[in-house]
Amino acid sequence: MITQDKIDEWIREVEERPASAPNIIRYIARRLSDLTSRNEELLNENIALRLGKKVEEYETRIASLEYQLEILRRQIGSGSAAEAILESAAPAIHSVSLLIYNGLGQILRVELDPAELVETKPLAKFVSDVNVQSFPPRLLVTSTQEELLFVFDSGRVAAAPVTAIPSASQGVLDWEQAFLQEPRGSEELVTILPIAKMTLAELCIQTSRRGYVKKMSGSFFESCLTNSYVGTGTKQKQDKTCSMVFCGKNDLFVMISKEGRSFTMEANKLPITIEPVFRISATDHIVTTFTGRRKPYLLFVTNTGKAVYRDIQWLEQANTFRTQGQPIFSKARRDSGTWIVGSAAVDEKDWGAALAADGSLGLYRVSDLFETGSLGVSEILDFVIYGIESRS
Amino acid sequence: MGLKVGLDFGTSNSGVAVFDGHEVHLLPVDRLNTLPEVVKSILYITRDYKHYIGQEAVELYYRHNVGRLRRFEKQWVGELEYRGSDMYYVRDVYAYVDVLKPGRLMQLIKSALRTGNYPGTQVFERYYTLTDLIAVYLRALKERAETMLAESISGVTLGRPVKFSENMHLDRKAEDTLRQAAYQAGFQQVSFELEPVAAALFYELSLEQPQNVLIFDFGGGTLDITIMRLGDQRNRKVYANNGIGIAGSDFDRTIIEKRLMPHFGKGQAGLDPDLLELVNAVSDWVALPELSTPPIKFKLERAIREGLAPVRLKTLETLIFNDLAFSFYNGVESAKITLSGQGATVIGLQANKMDIWELYTRYQFEQDIREYQVKIREVLLQTVSASGLELEQIDAVVKTGGSSSIPAFSEMLGDIFGPERVKSSDVFSSVTAGLAIRARNG
Numbered sequence: 001m002i003t004q005d006k007i008d009e010w011i012r013e014v015e016e017r018p019a020s021a022p023n024i025i026r027y028i029a030r031r032l033s034d035l036t037s038r039n040e041e042l043l044n045e046n047i048a049l050r051l052g053k054k055v056e057e058y059e060t061r062i063a064s065l066e067y068q069l070e071i072l073r074r075q076i077g078s079g080s081a082a083e084a085i086l087e088s089a090a091p092a093i094h095s096v097s098l099l100i101y102n103g104l105g106q107i108l109r110v111e112l113d114p115a116e117l118v119e120t121k122p123l124a125k126f127v128s129d130v131n132v133q134s135f136p137p138r139l140l141v142t143s144t145q146e147e148l149l150f151v152f153d154s155g156r157v158a159a160a161p162v163t164a165i166p167s168a169s170q171g172v173l174d175w176e177q178a179f180l181q182e183p184r185g186s187e188e189l190v191t192i193l194p195i196a197k198m199t200l201a202e203l204c205i206q207t208s209r210r211g212y213v214k215k216m217s218g219s220f221f222e223s224c225l226t227n228s229y230v231g232t233g234t235k236q237k238q239d240k241t242c243s244m245v246f247c248g249k250n251d252l253f254v255m256i257s258k259e260g261r262s263f264t265m266e267a268n269k270l271p272i273t274i275e276p277v278f279r280i281s282a283t284d285h286i287v288t289t290f291t292g293r294r295k296p297y298l299l300f301v302t303n304t305g306k307a308v309y310r311d312i313q314w315l316e317q318a319n320t321f322r323t324q325g326q327p328i329f330s331k332a333r334r335d336s337g338t339w340i341v342g343s344a345a346v347d348e349k350d351w352g353a354a355l356a357a358d359g360s361l362g363l364y365r366v367s368d369l370f371e372t373g374s375l376g377v378s379e380i381l382d383f384v385i386y387g388i389e390s391r392s
Numbered sequence: 393m394g395l396k397v398g399l400d401f402g403t404s405n406s407g408v409a410v411f412d413g414h415e416v417h418l419l420p421v422d423r424l425n426t427l428p429e430v431v432k433s434i435l436y437i438t439r440d441y442k443h444y445i446g447q448e449a450v451e452l453y454y455r456h457n458v459g460r461l462r463r464f465e466k467q468w469v470g471e472l473e474y475r476g477s478d479m480y481y482v483r484d485v486y487a488y489v490d491v492l493k494p495g496r497l498m499q500l501i502k503s504a505l506r507t508g509n510y511p512g513t514q515v516f517e518r519y520y521t522l523t524d525l526i527a528v529y530l531r532a533l534k535e536r537a538e539t540m541l542a543e544s545i546s547g548v549t550l551g552r553p554v555k556f557s558e559n560m561h562l563d564r565k566a567e568d569t570l571r572q573a574a575y576q577a578g579f580q581q582v583s584f585e586l587e588p589v590a591a592a593l594f595y596e597l598s599l600e601q602p603q604n605v606l607i608f609d610f611g612g613g614t615l616d617i618t619i620m621r622l623g624d625q626r627n628r629k630v631y632a633n634n635g636i637g638i639a640g641s642d643f644d645r646t647i648i649e650k651r652l653m654p655h656f657g658k659g660q661a662g663l664d665p666d667l668l669e670l671v672n673a674v675s676d677w678v679a680l681p682e683l684s685t686p687p688i689k690f691k692l693e694r695a696i697r698e699g700l701a702p703v704r705l706k707t708l709e710t711l712i713f714n715d716l717a718f719s720f721y722n723g724v725e726s727a728k729i730t731l732s733g734q735g736a737t738v739i740g741l742q743a744n745k746m747d748i749w750e751l752y753t754r755y756q757f758e759q760d761i762r763e764y765q766v767k768i769r770e771v772l773l774q775t776v777s778a779s780g781l782e783l784e785q786i787d788a789v790v791k792t793g794g795s796s797s798i799p800a801f802s803e804m805l806g807d808i809f810g811p812e813r814v815k816s817s818d819v820f821s822s823v824t825a826g827l828a829i830r831a832r833n834g
Contacts, residue, residue, distance in 0.1 A: 013753035020735025
């Protein structure tokens, strides 16, 4: 902001004290030189834009935007005029990525062609020990065009596109070949979530292993990302961040515990500050969270390989915080060593992926699981769902 | 009976000294500072309630705060009671608290004594009254001095301005607060001496024959003027004492208001009153750090998205949310000091998305503080008049205090008394030295 008044004042200084002139010239010249360099940088960037050098960078961004557009199309619903307009613009999902990760920040990626997903089949197998330093592996299935958010137990977050993680060799999984999203100090990678649809979500809900919950508005969450810090979401020392989900205000938020209890509440009613909302036993912890209402069924997968489904109406909404939740299976089954490893709201066309204790990774058609009630594997470590049908 | 020291608790700088009967020893209480015998009147309290002063406080503050993470939590801070003729209800009040804030930095604490309306502040879970804050600072200073002297200090002579306030009640209250803080800090005997009189006592050591001397003590918080007969200890006489609440910190605020606030959106059309209030807070070093809350960030970002002076408001956002307030005020003070030695300087602050560059000349500075100059000249002449002496009967004018180095005031003194009679004493330490003389001689 160099105004004429200021220039006049500088001239007055020189008239009153000629000795100030060299200093003033030096300061102005230095500033001019800095501004000239900065101007050149901006011009270079402008030329790069015009020549299309930035195209690659923006293509990634466009992929994310296309994905958001597709989510928007689903939110508007079928039959509307808007859908017809958006239908033509809806992007096709070229590939799907299955991620296997652990607390050390090691991540493996298996890329799948959606056309391949027509039958239940084995996918790959670990050649190394599947558990590293007692960090159990976890799964995530997402579009390859997604952006990922890595959440650490210190509350730190980092973002990277799925494509930044190299694809694993065909059929072979080995932690030694894993991509490393390096934790700092004694940090542990606790969850990964896709964030391309983040801007469409009204809320982000963070859950801890002990059933503490806080909700953040979408705009506030954006600033968390800018600061690379989202918070631990915990109040007790022994507790740890478990998961995060994006949702609308009216969505049903569901938490499932390892010992087979569920908690359901409308997202809008959840607390803004970290509060315990789900009273679970001292030996229990949360294994998964998701939002329901848009899918007709619930699927629960146990460590013994059983797949149980229920109608979504089965969920009972909690009226207060600190409820003990709904039991999913009997005490006798729990006492016999059965626990939940994965759960989600599903429909018959969805797909699931399961990682077994022997290191084998398999794909499962949900409709097959409805029929057989079993994954046919004796010990399951983790199970995830991917709603592939609505994206093709 | 333990040792007695002189302690100058200044608005910007402080110091401790002892007098052995022949020579004043200024204690190097801040070895990290460029002038070790001068310690900045800055206090940093960490989350675990450890207290740091001076340059150590500044360095720790930077180390803890620059580029740090923030996490705000909405916390209950109290309740408001509403009473009407036919209703009564209580409403909870919440505030956003940065739970990762590592510490709290405080400066210009002494200036709170002038206003009398600063009861204290909450620092994390503890409430510190103004007396507590001063006591914490004085205790740290006392401990450093005791370590250096390897002897415990029992008594102190503290300096005080001629007038903390024009209001007699507030003036007494300020001295009582300072006395209480000194007792709280562990001093068993506490006495006071006027700061310009203390400076005069130090100057007197250099005199070979009696003189009528005007002390012009111009520091960070006040301007004090004393006219005394010095040089004959049995016939020392104070002719007049006067003071005015204008000093270095007022000049800093003026520079910010007149020259730097446009960088943050002042004068921009279209800003609503809420945003203007934020812009106006830039000159208030107490208010600015408290603005870094999520609602204010949201308000600023919404205005930026709406295209309301986006560059200026982004600059304001960066200042508030990157803990740059201290660097900013420091930069302004440094520029002011630089202008005492040269005709032009640059006030600059570059951080992410912030680029402040303001070429500032001595001519501009003198224009900006013209109003203060007029008032100071008036008070000076009033004091001489009250002393009963003629201008020609003043043998020497002794300048002390950081602001006395500003050329405009040296020139003003030269114009009134003649340049040959204007002398400089030790700018930062003459008051401390004089207090040490008073502490020993009583």
